Amino acid sequence: MPRPIQAHISQSALENNLRVARRAAPSARIMAVIKADGYGHGLSRVAEALSAADGFALLDIQDAVQLREAGYRQTILLLEGAFNAGGMALAAGHDLACVIHSAWQLALLDACPGRGSLDVWLKVNSGMNRLGFAPQQAAQAMEQLRGHRAVRGITLMTHFANADEARGIAEPLARFNDFAASYRVPRSLANSAALLRYPETHGDWVRPGLMLYGASPFAEAGARQLGLQPAMTLRSRIIAVQELSPGDEIGYGALFRAEHAMRIGIVACGYADGYPRHASNGTPVLVDGQVTQTLGRVSMDMLYADLSKLPQAGVGSAVTLWGEGMPVEEVARAAGTASYELLCALTARVPVVV
Ligand SMILES: *Cc1c(COP(=O)(O)O)cnc(C)c1O
Numbered sequence: 001m002p003r004p005i006q007a008h009i010s011q012s013a014l015e016n017n018l019r020v021a022r023r024a025a026p027s028a029r030i031m032a033v034i035k036a037d038g039y040g041h042g043l044s045r046v047a048e049a050l051s052a053a054d055g056f057a058l059l060d061i062q063d064a065v066q067l068r069e070a071g072y073r074q075t076i077l078l079l080e081g082a083f084n085a086g087g088m089a090l091a092a093g094h095d096l097a098c099v100i101h102s103a104w105q106l107a108l109l110d111a112c113p114g115r116g117s118l119d120v121w122l123k124v125n126s127g128m129n130r131l132g133f134a135p136q137q138a139a140q141a142m143e144q145l146r147g148h149r150a151v152r153g154i155t156l157m158t159h160f161a162n163a164d165e166a167r168g169i170a171e172p173l174a175r176f177n178d179f180a181a182s183y184r185v186p187r188s189l190a191n192s193a194a195l196l197r198y199p200e201t202h203g204d205w206v207r208p209g210l211m212l213y214g215a216s217p218f219a220e221a222g223a224r225q226l227g228l229q230p231a232m233t234l235r236s237r238i239i240a241v242q243e244l245s246p247g248d249e250i251g252y253g254a255l256f257r258a259e260h261a262m263r264i265g266i267v268a269c270g271y272a273d274g275y276p277r278h279a280s281n282g283t284p285v286l287v288d289g290q291v292t293q294t295l296g297r298v299s300m301d302m303l304y305a306d307l308s309k310l311p312q313a314g315v316g317s318a319v320t321l322w323g324e325g326m327p328v329e330e331v332a333r334a335a336g337t338a339s340y341e342l343l344c345a346l347t348a349r350v351p352v353v354v
Contacts (some may be wrong), residue, residue, distance in 0.1 A: 004237035005269050007352050008323065009041050013229035014049035017212045020227045025195050028202040029054035031188065033209030035079060040274075040343040041213060041232055042352060047072060050212060057207055061087055061096070068094045077121060080131070085111035092117040092150065099123050099157070101131035106141060112150035119153040120145055121188065124179055126172035128161035135179040142183065155186045155205065163193035164217040169201060193217035196226060215328050215339040223327060232343060233323025234275075234350070238265035238287065241307065241314055250304055251296030255280050263307040267319045270301040274345040275321055279303075279335035286320035287313050 021030055032053035033039075038046030043063055047056060047070070055075035058064055064076050081099040082088040085108050091098050092112040097119040100106060112118050122141060125132035133141050145151050158176045160169050173189070180187055187203035192211035194201040197218075210216075214230035216223040223230065244250070244258040265287060271277040275298055283294040285305050290313075295304040307313045322328040328339040335342070 002351070003268055004235075004239070005273055005350055006235050007346055007350050008233040008235060009045055009352055009354050010229065010231050010233070011045075011049040011354060013214050013231040014041075014046060014212060015052075016227075016229050017214050017231065018050050018052060021192075021195060021206065021208045021211060025190070025199070025202045025206045028190075028204060028206045031055040031057050031075065031077060031205050031207045032212055033057045033079075033191075033207050035059050035209070036344045039209060039213045039340065040346040043067075044070065045352075045354065046212075055205065061090060064096045065090070065094050068096065075119070081105050082108055084108065088112055088118070095119075097121055097155075099131070100141065100145065101133070103133075103137075103141070106144050109145075109148050109150050115149045116152040118150050119155070120151055121155045121157045124156060124158045124176055126158040126160070126176045128159055128172070130159070130161075132158065135175055138179055139182075153185075154183075155188055156180050156183065157188040157205075160189065160191060160194055160201075163191055163197065163201075164219075169194055169198050173198075173201060191217070210340060213343055215343070219333075222329065230323045230328065232328070232346070233325075234269070234273075234321040234346070235323070236267055236269040236319045236321065238305070238307075238313065238315055238317045238319060239268045239302075240266040242266070252299060253297050256296040256304070263311075264295060265305045265307045265313060265317065265319075267303050267305050267321075268301070269303055269319070269321055270299050272300045272347060273350050274342070274347045275303060276331075276335040276337055276342060276345070278337070279331065283334040284326060284330055286326045288317045289325065291326070 030053045032050045034046050035058045037043050057077040057079050077097045088108040088111045099121045101123040123132035124138045188205035190201040190206040192208045195206045195208050214228045242264050244262040249257045269275050277298045280297045292306045320326045322331045332339045
């Protein structure tokens with residue numbers, strides 16, 4: 001018998017979530033963000049399920065080339081652009097669109113062969129201060145791009161730091177729009193949160209990531225409420241049961257001490273599978289379809305689940321760590337992290353089933 005942990009990836013959930021994005025942004029083209037191995041769901045699996053998207057965005061040029069060679073004809077965008085002249089030439093050769101976020105990347109354009117061989121997305125820094133040209137410098141970058149023989153099409157883009165928060169997008173949107181008003185080129189601004197909450201950001205291309213995987217970007221609205229279905233369900237089983245007496249402690253560091261007699265189940269899932277080590281004591285987990293909680297410290301290969309209120313549960317009981325029936329957002333919140341991090345953290349040793 002193999003170790004019972006498995007990650008189930010649902011193609012139909014991915015397809016459903018893409019339809020939700022389309023309905024929410026009917027006038028925009030959809031650039032499905034599939035960076036980080038499709039947020040941990042597997043690049044080729046996700047590309048296939050989301051093949052109705054108008055484009056794909058990711059970071060690794062080899063992954064992008066692989067998609068092109070697999071026959072995907074839609075726009076493929078490198079979100080951090082090229083890292084050197086060879087990368088720029090390779091991108092042009094495979095018709096991969098490149099973000100241009102810094103002056104040093106403008107210089108790499110000379111490496112592109114021929115005329116009109118590359119689509120570029122000029123990134124404007126609208127206040128996040130991560131990548132992109134400040135609006136004052138972006139005008140000059142725009143002039144350079146427009147005058148460059150290698151450039152075919154130009155799209156203006158920006159990225160929001162607080163679309164999922166109370167702060168919202170008003171200030172960065174105004175900064176971006178002020179700049180973009182002078183140009184008649186396509187625009188792209190919205191991540192999942194902006195797509196769902198701010199139609200005024202939709203522009204020509206929206207760039208949903210998280211929502212396509214069925215997680216809500218908002219603290220105050222769950223995925224189900226938004227019509228999203230979890231694409232990844234991480235499942236395992238209980239492989240041992242311990243009966244505790246009052247005063248007994250469990251796990252490394254004895255983070256939990258029983259006040260009264262308890263039954264606990266040992267689950268075959270640990271941080272080497274991608275479960276967060278910080279999810280100690282009180283993180284929700286499903287056992288035989290019932291909500292209970294983790295106890296003690298998560299170890300490399302195992303964690304503890306409280307079975308005190310689940311007398312029928314025992315060795316072999318089904319456990320859902322996150323996904324169907326147990327929103328990854330709730331697990332993330334209890335572990336002090338974000339659903340993004342949990343989905344991406346799934347490790348290679350976890351078998352994937354579709
Ligand atoms: C990751 C990313 C996205 C997608 O963000 P979500 O919050 O997952 O929807 C969009 N645009 C850029 C530039 C990104 O890096």
